[in-house]
Every structure is written in structure tokens, then in C-alpha cells.
Amino acid sequence: MELECYPTAQQPPEIVPGRPQRAWMDRFAERHPYRCLPLSMANTTGWEILCPMAFTAEWNGGINQADIVLTPDRPHPDFHNFVKSHFSHGVLTFHPGYLFRTPPGWSMMCQGPPNHIKDGIQPLAGLVETDWLPFPFTMNWVFTRPGKVRFEKGEPFCFITLMQDKQLAQFQPTIRPMDRNPELRDQYDTWERHRAEFNKRIFRADPDATKEAWQRYYFKGEFPEETGAAPKDHVNKRRLKTPRFGG
Structure with missing residues (x-):
């Protein structure tokens, strides 16, 4: 199976398999949160798209596009094509730099990196039918209060994972003793x-x-x-494939 990644920018951001490490998890004594397998598995069940440059975004609380000011650490020719204030109302918009295509029946969940915490801003999530869509999507974050936030070079601004979402409609939640x-x-x-x-x-x-x-x-x-047979397909470590170049 193949996730096709078609660049829509001259120098698209780097895509890497989801990494398990989180700074707030590292700060715990004995790195205790890593013992929670659901946390670590969520961190690695998808691919991260990384910021190609470091920058600061500042929102004054206003509803206009100009109320978000974006300042790169150093000049970068692609900066204002990569991130901008497009939707207003404190929404910060990133362009992932790819058009993705998935096999029939598979969609892409586009969201912030799981369990990656940023003070003052919240990632929004979107489900995209990438098995037919002929144009790309944007990744959006919304400020939760006026102020400044930083995105570092190499920091994930978007996390993509795949799901056969149409089959969800076949499930009937049932509550029973x-x-x-x-x-x-x-x-x-x-x-x-x-x-x-x-x-x-x-x-x-x-x-x-x-x-x-x-x-x-x-x-x-x-x-x-x-009390029962252990599951044969249990997974406690996931490392996905790194993107490769293909013809």
C-alpha cells in the first residue's frame, strides 16, 4: 500500500514518521508517562510534517487578518507561503506543501501532533477524503488567548494518519451489562x-x-x-516508514 505525497511547493516541508518523545513526558521523574502505552502509540501512529523555519506568531485578540503578526527568526523566501493569517478570528494557517493521495476507501486525518502541548494555541483537526481529492488542504491552529507563540524549526506543525472512516457508519454502539x-x-x-x-x-x-x-x-x-490467551497481534512499539522518492 502506498501513501502518495505530491509536492506543491518548490521546497516542501520534511515528513518524518511520528516520534515517541514529548518534552513534558521527558520532564517526569523516570519519564513515567512513557509507561502509558496508549500515549506512546498515539505519538507514533502517523507522520509528522515539520516546520522548515522558526518563527513567532502574535495575536492581539482582534478578528481581522492583520491582527496576527508573523515574524520569522531570519528571512526565508517561502515563509509567507508556508504560514499566514488567512481565516482571521485568531486562526493561524499552515500550508503542508503536499497533495496527498490514498488508496480507495482510505481518508487522512490531519491534526496537531498527539500529546504535543503548546501554550496559547490549539490545533484544529480535519478529516480529508484523500482517495479522490485533487487539491491540497491547510493545517490550522487557533489562538486560545492574545499573546505570542513560537514554532521552532523542525517542530511538527501537522500530524497525518490514515483511516477507513466510511466503515465507521456500520458500527452500532451497544451498552450492555x-x-x-x-x-x-x-x-x-x-x-x-x-x-x-x-x-x-x-x-x-x-x-x-x-x-x-x-x-x-x-x-x-x-x-x-x-485468564485468557494473550493477543498475538499486540503492538507496544510502532515505527512507520520514512517517505522515499519514487517515479
Whole structure:
């Protein structure tokens, strides 16, 4: 399968596989947030598009296009084609620099990099039918308050991932008592008991629990006490392919 990336700029931004590292996660003692597998997997389930230059954006709170002032760290010939105030009302617009095409039935989710936090500005998300669309989309961020924000060179301003979204309409959410699924009930109760016991041991500063630090059932794809067969397709690390040049 192929994600086709057609440049629409002379020097389009770099695209790299999603990276697991986040500065706020690094700052925790023992990098504790990386133990949360859903966080790390979200960070790497897609590709990042990187800023080709560093710049500052400042919004004065007004509703006009001119109320956002953009200042690159140094002159760059492509700066005002890359990022601009287009939609007004505190919305900052980036041009990713590519027209993407996906296989039939696959769409592209365009959003900010997962779990990448920026004070004062919020990324907007869009779902694009890239299996037929013959023109590119923009990536937009909206200021949450007046002030300045910085984007560094090499910082991801857009995160793209793929999904077969049309199939979602076939799903019927159904709420039912867990007792209707005895196997799941047993697995859940066993996990809950182990979790409660482990937390009590941590609270008592039990040396074995302190050394273990955290339970790894989900990270390792295991059930406690052999309450079921471990999933064969469990993934706890994802590294996607780097874009290549093709004819």
C-alpha cells in the first residue's frame, strides 16, 4: 500500500514518521508517562510534517487578518507561503506543501501532533477524503488567548494518519451489562483485584512493589493469572516508514 505525497511547493516541508518523545513526558521523574502505552502509540501512529523555519506568531485578540503578526527568526523566501493569517478570528494557517493521495476507501486525518502541548494555541483537526481529492488542504491552529507563540524549526506543525472512516457508519454502539460476557467479566475482575492489591503495596512502600514500579499487563499484552490467551497481534512499539522518492 502506498501513501502518495505530491509536492506543491518548490521546497516542501520534511515528513518524518511520528516520534515517541514529548518534552513534558521527558520532564517526569523516570519519564513515567512513557509507561502509558496508549500515549506512546498515539505519538507514533502517523507522520509528522515539520516546520522548515522558526518563527513567532502574535495575536492581539482582534478578528481581522492583520491582527496576527508573523515574524520569522531570519528571512526565508517561502515563509509567507508556508504560514499566514488567512481565516482571521485568531486562526493561524499552515500550508503542508503536499497533495496527498490514498488508496480507495482510505481518508487522512490531519491534526496537531498527539500529546504535543503548546501554550496559547490549539490545533484544529480535519478529516480529508484523500482517495479522490485533487487539491491540497491547510493545517490550522487557533489562538486560545492574545499573546505570542513560537514554532521552532523542525517542530511538527501537522500530524497525518490514515483511516477507513466510511466503515465507521456500520458500527452500532451497544451498552450492555458486563455479566452478559462471563469471560470478559472474569478478566476484568481479576485485573481489578490485582490492580487494587498492587496499589496497596505501593502505598505501604512494599520493596518488591516499589522495585516493580508499575504493572505491565497491557504493555506486554498479557492477562493476569492466565485468564485468557494473550493477543498475538499486540503492538507496544510502532515505527512507520520514512517517505522515499519514487517515479
